[in-house]
Amino acid sequence: MKSQYVDTIKKEFKEFVIGDPALINETYLTVKKDTNVMAYVDAVRKEFGGLITGEAVLRNEVYLTIKKDANVKICDYLYHQFNIPLVSIFATDERKKDGHFRVHYVFSCDREDAFIILKINVEEKSPRYRSITSTIPVANWYEREMQDMFGLVPLGHPDPRRLIHFEDWDAGLYPLRKDFDIKTKPKRVKGEYVYRRVDGEGVYEIPVGPVHAGVIEPGHFRFSVAGEPILNLEIRHFYTHKGVEKLFESIPFDKAVFLAERISGDNSVAHAVAFCQAIEKIAGVELPPRAKYIRTILLEHERLYNHLGDIAGIATDVAFAFGAAQANRLKEDLLQLNEYVTGSRLLRGMNTIGGVRRDIGDKKDKILLKLSTFQQEFRKLMELLMEMPSVVDRIETTGRIYNDIAKELHVVGPAGRASGMDRDTRRDHPYAAYRELNFKVQTHKSGDVYARTRVRADEVHESIAIIEQALWSLPEGAVKTGVKDIPDGCALGYTEAPRGETIYWVRTEGGRIERCKVRDPSFCNWLAIEYAVLDNIVPDFPIINKSLSLSYSGNDM
Template sequence: MFGLIPQGHPDPRRLMNFEDWPAGVHPLRKDFDIKTKPPRVDGEYIYRRVEGEGVYEIPVGPVHAGVIEPGHFRFSVAGEPIINLEIRHFYTHKGVEKLFENISIDKAVFLAERISGDNSVAHAVTFCQAMEKIAGLDIPPRAKHIRTILLELERIYNHIADIAGIATDVAFSFGAAHANKLKEDVLQLNERVTGSRLLRGMNTIGGVRRDIGGSKDEILLSLSIIQRDFRKLMEHLSSTPSLMDRIETTGRLYNDIAKGLHVVGPVGRASGIDRDMRRDHPYAAYSEFNFKVIVSKAGDVHARTIVRADEVCESVGLIEQALWSLPEGDIRVKVDKIPDGYALGICEAPRGETIYWIRTSGNKIERCKVRDPSFCNWLSIEYAVLDNIVPDFPIINKSLSLSYSGNDM
């Protein structure tokens, strides 16, 4: 993207620009016009091949059933066990980092919200935090509490959706239906609180655009019902032998591999990595509240499911604390101009650490580097599937909750 070539890199193949992209054209350099459509050239990507008697390849994608985005998975198998997997993404790379340089600061937060649609709040908060550091702003206490509430609502519906997906992929339709119903309950609560099912349009540089809707008692009652029904669902899932047989010991991501890949979020915590930005580098109002960071060592699909389930309950507790202690006062600090400077914003999104590094100049964004957690975690699937059977790939994939959009930005 910049034309930089790492010395001694073990895999010199292209990552983002495909082989038909002309040499010498670097889209993130300042002299590249975003409206330019470079001519295509001939080129071929060489996949790793596993040789041996009885070994054959199963190519999957990049076009998939349904509405998910494109990605190529090339399996090498001996019978049913997977002995190698190579993934290829960036079919829909959107040039988001370049787009940040070509829009006004006021509109940039809306772009951040749309990088990974189901992590809209996390991306918006991380962007705003970086900009607020550059401007030397300390947002009002009420705004910090509201951001915390929004972030945890986002975590709840994402985790429940992931559990629903796992139940779907093991053909446990009863559990999937109940989980999807609970997800819908949370989305409807989101709409009552913010006017948006995906919690969009709330965050802005300097705080939040508007106050939360509905009374505290109404929100707390809705959360208590959701938590009660969710606990019943998890009890039912954990007592269903057909489901447990599919997820226990399946898709193990061992601690040393997870650490070596710098895996983040619930996937990392399910593999024994005790790291959570809410605790380790507190932001919003997290330093004021008590919560437990859920960690497991098993590293399998079951562990990732339990980590998410326990995090749902912790998130409910965080929202309750934020509502009980919600201070009165302003929700936003007025920002007239962003000074020249640079800063880092970090947030623990539902999938893990989201990071923005931003440099400003002349009240514009000169450079914005975004790292979505899925960029760190996608490679883990190549290791988690090894020695598992091909029919278990969808379950493993869903348990990792990887975003195509967050990666292909």
């Protein structure tokens, strides 16, 4: 009889029930704290009822299938009417099922911990759909990416140039279509990328890259300048695109965790956890409480050493060698602590589907002692940096990203929060043990290098507080739940990486990965640098670049 009551509740309120683990004779129903997301859905139904052809609610994800030509109106309605950010766009190849491709628009209802995903069908015979970039600028790279990888043409896109494919590649190669062989080698043809030109007396171009003097990966920057002030910057990336999303489709689930860890090497925990969460949601797996806390500790350890590296880089680029040396020394201490805790300086090999591979509870006292010493030294470092006139003069008002630009480009992470965007996945879509821990989302308003430095410094203290809370509250018990079979399904996984919001969407079918869409934070933030450098001088570019902490590897997947 008990199961009958539970089934009735789940049927009547299915959109609000997000978990139902059964323990002996007890069934726990996890429900959403706030159900305002359905108010948004109701508003869309009321305004565009005749254009909605299908609905589905999967955990905290509401899928609405809409008519293809309604995508601009409904996306614009959600984005502008309700101020709901568009966090990802991706395509799937479902021609074997019904002869269609599908384009998915993922909107994040932050305060409700929910997502609205709009879907449109695009016919194989006419792979075209209406671009939304003119009204929602963040769609720019997503639509160009789908054009290159799936051959789906966004009609009316203001900049339809290739994004990932280079001009000397033969046309008609669409690597993420199901009939594309991963071993294919593209034929080379004649072609050249046409950069934007700024004309005028005294205006000239400075090309930088794609090969750089240091050890960083390739990326091209073309500056238009008049003297020293920068009039325009255009970036060109994807020189080392690795075909990661295609690789996911050809490897088993356990190996896919290792692949996720290597998408962006210094954000390996964030990527692995996001992928594992998507699979765990599909499988209906509830993590042991201890595993949730350990994941949280690892995620914050990753944030700490990344922020120290960024602060060291900023100090280097303003020629404050002593401050940079101190920051790098503290970063090395954190990397050694990572190795002590997990056996890996970059925290790799710890996460697995269903939890974590190894326990860390017996190392609590040393972690707490090391972090206490580190925090004292970090405070002294920041006092040194922020009281040095030559440092402050170089970073204040430099590389500003104004709030409206940050919002339109969906700038994420510390870069977005430094421009007044109060968004943090740890709070807005709680995962791991963040729901049980207290922390403050650090924001700033000025949007310059100074603000981005301050946000990172403040987040260092918050991360230490989170780790301390998690260690003192670490529950007893197992660190992993066994997962035998992964059913067919789809789900989002997400984390707040050191660089910002990281999103995975995974579809499983027949015991394998059918589609895995990865959205690294740098995919959002790279375009922001084109605005951050305006009205600055060329020698300030390295500081601005470092303050945004952009990843080539995470972007060039």
